Amino acid sequence: MAVKRKLIKERVPTPERPAEERVKDFGEVNLGYTFELAVKEAERCLQCPANYAPCIKGCPVHINIPGFIGKLVEYRDDPDRAVKEALNVIWACNSLPATTGRVCPQEDQCEMNCVMGKVGDKINIGKLERFVADYARERGIDEELLFEIVPKIEKKGQKVAIIGAGPAGLTAAGELAKLGYDVTIYEALHEAGGVLMYGIPEFRLPKSIVESEIDKLRKLGVRILTDHIVGKTVTIEELLEEYDAVFIGSGAGTPRLINAPGVNLNGIYTANEFLTRVNLMKAYLFPEYDTPVYVGKKVIVIGAGNTAMDAARSARRFGAEVTIAYRRGPEDVSARIEEVEHAKEEGIKFEFFINPVEFIGDENGKVKAVKFEKMKALEERDSRGKRKIVGTGEYVTIEADTVIIAIGKHPNRLIVNTPGLKVERGRIVVDENLMTSIPGVFAGGDAIRGEATVILAMGDGRKAAKAIHEYLTKKRENGNA
């Protein structure tokens, strides 16, 4: 079938479940492309050369994006082959594409400078990545590819310990296992996945998908020890006795609280607690699952990042009326565009320029309202480019029986207290190779960044794996000399 090269300006849309249907359950919102639709979207790609392609430059793990998209078109007559070739291209840089295809902020990364954007819609890179991963998983193509890779791995005979089975740790583990290292991940919780399991809700990232991606790592030979809290069960010093290198990917596990009276009233959650109950412990299936979560009739979520959207949309699925309260304006909302749009479609209200100053409780110690100060924006901008805000001295009180605080997180405290580990403002300090102040101990993701995204953590995991490989190669050569 001869295809005439013609610019198709509009994106091929992906089907989504209607808002009124999806707010009743935790099933996935976006249904993704079929092969036919994926090829149609792939055909729109201008196939910029790899040394120029702005999408590759925008991707924190530098996936050859035109490369994988091109395979879909090239082998369009043999869908399985097309997907296998495309997956092979993606896997060279990213071992969790079903996840990143769903949760990356593509509009700020790969899709940001897409050349198609000059004449029409940018290529829907995220949904194409997701399609490749999903189709491969459903047809067992990923397993097939894995079987081809595993026997080719040359064992190096050196051991690496990874702390935390979140995006940074899983990525580092996958890369190191492919390079032939003996990798063990130490995970504090009962499930691997980190924020992918406890933080991001089922309707945005189904847990079965995360489990399947982790299962692939196990097939690469990665060992995962759950229930092990590094800093308590085992220390970094002890790990260094047993392993040749250590990677810390312990994330930003400590929630930030609001320093206002009444913050410990019942019905006030950190987003971490609320989402952990709902996602990891599956409280939306209570009482079939044992962990409950109380969600009242009127919920206020404080903050406007991705976590705030996740908390708000989860609360909405329990039938609550939900309001997102943000101290800045709409232009400073940091969540992905898609999440904000989905939240609005689902009937979540947004209140801007209000900052909580007091939580008001009833006689039983349960929250009943939040008092906010009205804020206004100045022209001056802060270091992150956001407009500075000041209080106006005017106040507004909004009724709420549930409040979820989603204003950010700090790095996990248990790890940071390791003797000899240099830490600044709670973040682990690393050099340009992601090595910490302890030789042989590397770190990445939110543990060094404070709070960022899944894909930046994965970028660190990949970079650290490379650095660990170089470090251990030297160690090996010196050992043999």
Next chain:
Amino acid sequence: MPYKILDKKELAMNEVWYKVHAPHVAKKVEPGQFVIVRAFENGERIPLTPVEWDREEGWITLITFIRGKTTMRMANELKPGDEILNIAGPLGNPAPMKKYGRVLAIGMITGIVEVFPIAKAWQEFGNDVTTLHVSPNPMVILEEKFEKAVSRHIVEGFDLQPGWGMNEIAGELVKRAVAKVRELLESEHFDMVLTVGPAGAQKAVFNVVKEFGIPMHADLHPIMVDATGMCGACRVTIGGEVKFACIDGPGFDAYKVDWDELIHRIGFYAPMERLAMEHYMKALQGGEQ
């Protein structure tokens, strides 16, 4: 990661003892620390205290008081040879090991379980430890072990009356604890008091100890979910500051604890906990799994 149950016994009414293979915990645990147990696939994470352990053999013992769905399911469904799905730990900070002098360590109902390793270690460290167990008589446990481990063990037991519910038991517990602690503090000198037990009873005991001005250490049991400092469910106000009991505690200076807030927070999920229990009982009666 599953952990094998090596042995299991019912020590007293609703008090079940498990010996479990958990070498990663046995190797590191210190008195005052706890573990998080997730016993079943759809189960919750609950904090429990290792009572005894053997670092070489790799086992720990746990004692649960059957008070909710999880502890009841564990008692009904787990037998020696079975596995507990997850045991994470050790968590929390070890109790401080200091020479206080004469110590009164009070355990109320199953709180006595957590007192055991701390009291034993304090005695070994050179303190003169008196332990006091306030409990309904049918639930008195660990008597022999305490008698061997500390200078003196006192059981302040009371009989359960027909028709009593949890409120009546709690009321009697507080009454007995307050009276006995007052009697002891009036007749003897103590340098330090420790309490573990229901928060309401801990507060009542604290109010007595405060009158005597004796330093007091309280191990707190707010609701926990992850217990690694991640969720903040267990936050407590200590001296006006928000702390997480899981990583800053579980032991705190009793004089600094906001007791009323703690009591409110612990009670928050009681209605849903009852619902879970009813759901389980119904399933048992219906013969469902």
